[in-house]
Amino acid sequence: MQIRIEHATAYSYDEPVRYAVQELRLTPVDTRGQKIVDWRIEAPGIERAGTWIDGFGNRVHLISQNGDHGGLLIRASGLVETANCDGIVGHLPNMPPAGVFARVTALTEADRAIEALAAGFRGRHRDPIALYHALMAAIRERMKFDTGHTDATTTAAAALKAGHGVCQDFAHIFLAICRRLGLPARYVTGYLVADEGEAEVEANHAWVEAEVAGLGWVGFDPANGICPDEHYVRLACGLDATTAAPVRGIRRGAGPDRLEVRVTLKVPTEQ
């Protein structure tokens, strides 16, 4: 399947901001299930940006704005060819040893409820695929997918307690349980196209990847209870939503701001 992606991130400030820096993790890589046909990032100063590959295999760009400005528009777009590989991504380059992904972060810390949930999965390491599917089912049983209850800073524990959340929260709960069990798992951000045609979606999608002996890393989408297929495009990964964030910035100046993210996904109809 071919998916055309347009991902715009727009900041606007009520009062001029004199200094802002952003890290962009907006460059997808080829995997077994996706081939990047073309891709570009448009942002102020992108051609002079500092760039490197971070510890999780993500290409990062560092852009900055010095001097008063009222806003910022970052646009990533391109065409990706996808195929269904039953979620298997195998081993990607520039990745740290798997054990690093067992590290607990502020967003994936376990509380009693997560610990209790994790306890039910102890001793089931032998069939990891079954374990991860059961884990997705358990999360979906307890969580209702809807927006407005959680935000970017909501922890796994808080989301589980609320019983509501978005894909980020489902992914964090999955990670918190895995890490409680000592199993490495990572946060993945990307795009999910519903079906053929054109769709504007509210934001990026998020899911997880866990290690399965013999297969390497395999994707699981706890919000939808399936392994990613040809409808998914993988963008970046990390320990949690913070480290994998497509755009992460900081600015000087106290005025309020608005952040608008618009993702448009198109599946060109076959000629």
Add this chain to the structure above:
Amino acid sequence: MYSTVPDRYFDEMVAPDGSVRPAYRQIADWLRSQTRKDLRQTAANAEGIFRRLGITFAVYGSDQSNERLIPFDIIPRILSAAEWRRLERGIEQRVRALNAFLHDIYHRQEIIRAGRVPEKLIVLNSAFCPEMLGHDPARGVYTHIIGIDLVRVSENEFYVLEDNLRTPSGVSYMIEDREAMLRLVPELFARYRVAPVESYPEHLRRTLQSVAPPGCKGDPTIVVLTPGIYNSAFFEHSFLADEMGIELCQGDDLFVDDGFVYMRTTQKPKRVDVVYRRIDDDFLDPLTFRRDSTLGVPGLFSAYRAGNVTIVNAPGTGIADDKAVYTYVPQIIEFYTGEKPLLSNVPTYNCANEEERAYVLDHLEELVVKEVHGSGGYGMLVGPTSTKKERTEFARRIKARPHNYIVQPTLALSTCPTFVESGIAPRHVDLRPFVLVGDQIRITPGGLTRVALKNGSLVVNSSQGGGTKDTWILED
């Protein structure tokens, strides 16, 4: 005149049979030639010098004035050329191994694959910095500026108490103590050939220059980044910047543009190649680390990852001087150098191990308990001088959070003659030599000797009433 406790503690000056050790002969003669009044006068002069130099030290948690002079003792601590050579070899081996360890931990983690260090101890450790994964700093050096704390327990036995690999301080005292001694007792320097320590700032500058990013053309621009005047070591930050002839900056003086770091100047911004930061990792860059930090520079760490600036010491070096990782340093040295460690670790009990914990709880009176993430002598129990109440409290804490504590035997720290109220008396000392790692390893012949001024005290930290002494390394 000077009486030691020969059966319990090694004395730096006097051997158990009462004879003076060769390195101290002229000092002993000099001390004999001085009346108590003479010494008191010299001590008073010393205080005058330090007041003029303005060396103060802020002490956290003390109610009264929070800035004071660190007491200085006028009797130097002396090591022979042969003793120093042994220490030097051991220190060099240690810092090489620790840098190799840091590189490995942030790359393939061979030492974990080989089963020499437990994976959980590293990847779950709060001192481990995942943001550093896969980064290759200039010349592969992670920890450039190091202060290794050593204690001596006998003629030939030195132990490493801790490796300070993050932002060690105290080097300004080493230099100022020497300057004071040269003024106070010039006649002693005529009788001894003492290795100079004054070249430290020049060696520091060369070290910093040598680790500029490979893309830097011409003379690199270096700055010292300080949290500001309220930091306990601010004097040292400004002292070192001054001595090296480079700018002392605060976070606001620097900014990132197009992936490079710049310093604001009265003319146009100047690109900065090397940042010698004296700000802790957490506060270094609010974009990557603590978002509420106002001390750091937004984007500094990103510019570092882009290879456009060198941060000295690298973020994440704390994983190698973490107190729980410390117990593995002997294995770390063997793994990366293929050699036996030349300097010993203090034997350390692991409270997470049930048997060892039981022993510890039964013997708290003889042991020293330290918090894994503590420093500066805070949150520590010294068994032999503790009260029953303190021991009960620590026993409770160890049981509640065994991973949070390491426990060591109370070391019989060596004593050194020290001028106190009652005259010249033995007081316990340690030693912090300073090491620089860049294009080469430079170890300043000397260091900071800290002395516990209270009779019988084994805690030398300045925050706990310790003082300093000039440290003389004799040349052959």
